[in-house]
Amino acid sequence: xxxxxxxxxxxxxxxxxxxxxxxxxxxxxxxxxxxxxxxxxxxxxxxxxxxxxxxxxxxxxxxxxxxxxxxxxxxxxxxxxxxxxxxxxxxxxxxxxxxxxxxxxxxxxxxxxxxxxxxxxxxxxxxxxxxxxxxxxxxxxxxxxxxxxxxxxxxxxxxxxxxxxxxxxxxxxxxxxxxxxxxxxxxxxxxxxxxxxxxxxxxxxxxxxxxxxxxxxxxxxxxxxxxxxxxxxxxxxxxxxxxxxxxxxxxxxxxxxxxxxxxxxxxxxxxxxxxxxxxxxxxxxxxxxxxxxxxxxxxxxxxxxxxxxxxxxxxxxxxxxxxxxxxxxxxxxxxxxxxxxxxxxxx
Amino acid sequence: xxxxxxxxxxxxxxxxxxxxxxxxxxxxxxxxxxxxxxxxxxxxxxxxxxxxxxxxxxxxxxxxxxxxxxxxxxxxxxxxxxxxxxxxxxxxxxxxxxxxxxxxxxxxxxxxxxxxxxxxxxxxxxxxxxxxxxxxxxxxxxxxxxxxxxxxxxxxxxxxxxxxxxxxxxxxxxxxxxxxxxxxxxxxxxxxxxxxxxxxxxxxxxxxxxxxxxxxxxxxxxxxxxxxxxxxxxxxxxxxxxxxxxxxxxxxxxxxxxxx
Numbered sequence: 001x002x003x004x005x006x007x008x009x010x011x012x013x014x015x016x017x018x019x020x021x022x023x024x025x026x027x028x029x030x031x032x033x034x035x036x037x038x039x040x041x042x043x044x045x046x047x048x049x050x051x052x053x054x055x056x057x058x059x060x061x062x063x064x065x066x067x068x069x070x071x072x073x074x075x076x077x078x079x080x081x082x083x084x085x086x087x088x089x090x091x092x093x094x095x096x097x098x099x100x101x102x103x104x105x106x107x108x109x110x111x112x113x114x115x116x117x118x119x120x121x122x123x124x125x126x127x128x129x130x131x132x133x134x135x136x137x138x139x140x141x142x143x144x145x146x147x148x149x150x151x152x153x154x155x156x157x158x159x160x161x162x163x164x165x166x167x168x169x170x171x172x173x174x175x176x177x178x179x180x181x182x183x184x185x186x187x188x189x190x191x192x193x194x195x196x197x198x199x200x201x202x203x204x205x206x207x208x209x210x211x212x213x214x215x216x217x218x219x220x221x222x223x224x225x226x227x228x229x230x231x232x233x234x235x236x237x238x239x240x241x242x243x244x245x246x247x248x249x250x251x252x253x254x255x256x257x258x259x260x261x262x263x264x265x266x267x268x269x270x271x272x273x274x275x276x277x278x279x280x281x282x283x284x285x286x287x288x289x290x291x292x293x294x295x296x297x298x299x300x301x302x303x304x305x306x307x308x309x310x311x312x313x314x315x316x317x318x319x320x321x322x323x324x325x326x327x328x329x330x331x332x333x334x335x336x337x338x339x340x341x342x343x344x345x346x347x
Numbered sequence: 348x349x350x351x352x353x354x355x356x357x358x359x360x361x362x363x364x365x366x367x368x369x370x371x372x373x374x375x376x377x378x379x380x381x382x383x384x385x386x387x388x389x390x391x392x393x394x395x396x397x398x399x400x401x402x403x404x405x406x407x408x409x410x411x412x413x414x415x416x417x418x419x420x421x422x423x424x425x426x427x428x429x430x431x432x433x434x435x436x437x438x439x440x441x442x443x444x445x446x447x448x449x450x451x452x453x454x455x456x457x458x459x460x461x462x463x464x465x466x467x468x469x470x471x472x473x474x475x476x477x478x479x480x481x482x483x484x485x486x487x488x489x490x491x492x493x494x495x496x497x498x499x500x501x502x503x504x505x506x507x508x509x510x511x512x513x514x515x516x517x518x519x520x521x522x523x524x525x526x527x528x529x530x531x532x533x534x535x536x537x538x539x540x541x542x543x544x545x546x547x548x549x550x551x552x553x554x555x556x557x558x559x560x561x562x563x564x565x566x567x568x569x570x571x572x573x574x575x576x577x578x579x580x581x582x583x584x585x586x587x588x589x590x591x592x593x594x595x596x597x598x599x600x601x602x603x604x605x606x607x
Contacts (some may be wrong), residue, residue, distance in 0.1 A: 107472045
């Protein structure tokens with residue numbers, strides 16, 4: 001492998017139902033930042049059926065170039081045709097860096113593609129930098145410059161590791177949604193658009209989609225919420241989430257929850273914050289009746305302001321809370337809701 | 348029908364996390380368990396055994412101590428346990444791990460391979476799909492339901508806002524979610540038999556069609572540049588007041604920070 005041949009930062013521009021996923025725009029933003037350090041460009045790889053029209057949106061968010069792989073076989077996500085599309089793009093265009101969202105799609109596609117092209121893949125990254133590897137010079141070992149240094153939590157969020165991929169290309173990472181910043185939209189920005197179709201011949205690896213069952217949901221994605229009112233087991237019952245919903249409504253927020261609540265069947269999985277749920281970083285995060293298991297903290301500790309209400313003063317949530325209130329949520333939350341309503345009405 | 352299940356012995360990060368006085372993780376003091384997603388995968392295989400008489404072989408890669416999870420699997424009802432262990436396999440990243448397991452599985456007959464979606468120590472979710480790629484078979488990740496229909500497997504594949512019902516011809520690899528099922532307990536008779544049962548141990552020489560350059564630390568494309576225990580955000584304020592005062596306190600903070 002001649003590493004010098006590999007140039008540019010590529011991102012997999014995930015779309016579902018021909019709508020660009022938020023993670024695609026976040027990756028373009030982060031890709032652009034990395035590309036500037038390498039004096040390179042950021043290329044979005046758009047894979048799907050009848051998706052060419054989405055290229056302008058990717059350009060508006062900073063993509064310099066969009067490679068469109070458009071084929072009827074790519075209508076819905078399936079591992080094999082998507083892996084073939086992305087691996088073929090890598091073989092033809094030879095990117096130095098390839099970023100993929102750590103979504104239910106990307107965490108299946110990324111490993112399959114990295115195994116096909118024989119390179120390393122670092123999962124669920126929360127921070128990316130360009131730097132030297134080894135970070136500090138080691139006598140007798142070559143220090144390589146302009147390497148992608150990929151940082152990720154491991155061990156259920158207890159440790160943090162920075163990984164490099166010095167001898168293989170592309171340097172591949174999946175990146176947690178909600179962590180990187182998308183750029184401000186520039187209406188009318190144009191990207192170079194290239195269409196590429198490596199040919200799709202169904203074989204035994206093309207699984208058949210028998211049915212698609214969508215969850216009926218009317219709530220906002222908790223990753224987009226500016227204010228989250230999050231409840232844990234301490235809320236006591238699914239019915240008692242009403243007091244959190246009232247608070248959320250008064251303050252213009254959205255209700256989310258901890259894993260314990262999902263495990264108990266009180267709330268749906270898409271509202272779960274944490275290591276096995278979603279990473280959120282709202283302006284304000286209310287942790288109500290959440291003890292703060294390390295897996296939960298991993299998903300919310302980057303929130304700007306964390307307000308915790310818990311009757312157990314030793315709860316680990318207080319270790320990350322900016323404002324911790326030891327007390328009975330059943331008394332405090334309804335009163336708080338009333339006062340917020342009054343304050344808003346007086347404005 | 349033959350089913351191969353891959354399992355990993357992992358430190359129990361849920362609740363049982365222990366720290367040294369200097370704040371680093373005390374790994375030696377932590378209990379080890381069978382990785383939860385893998386255990387759900389094993390349970391799914393055992394249900395195929397109950398229903399169709401499937402033969403269930405459990406494979407693990409790890410230190411000799413990892414034999415413990417194989418005995419647990421046997422006590423739950425698996426037919427055979429294979430431990431892949433060798434010093435030259437140590438320090439493997441997901442590429443080298445998947446190469447190792449694929450090299451072991453090439454010695455076995457299989458209709459289905461089931462792995463957990465991800466292990467709770469690494470959380471990468473990579474090894475299952477990578478094994479399938481090395482073996483050239485289809486993969487269905489994030490399985491929340493598994494059924495057999497003739498020579499095909501029908502799987503509910505979970506996504507954030509939907510699931511797909513997928514049908515694949517076997518052989519196929521499936522990665523299981525912990526919520527797939529409630530794993531059974533070991534039976535007393537099973538435990539007794541499991542401790543007498545012979546565990547097959549394979550080393551480097553037993554792996555089929557794998558090059559040395561793809562194994563262990565040396566065969567790992569990714570390398571650790573730096574590792575540290577997580578430094579948490581410092582603790583802020585904590586107050587213990589009566590309910591009305593607590594509400595005033597929060598209101599002051601929300602107004603101070605221009606939230607309302």
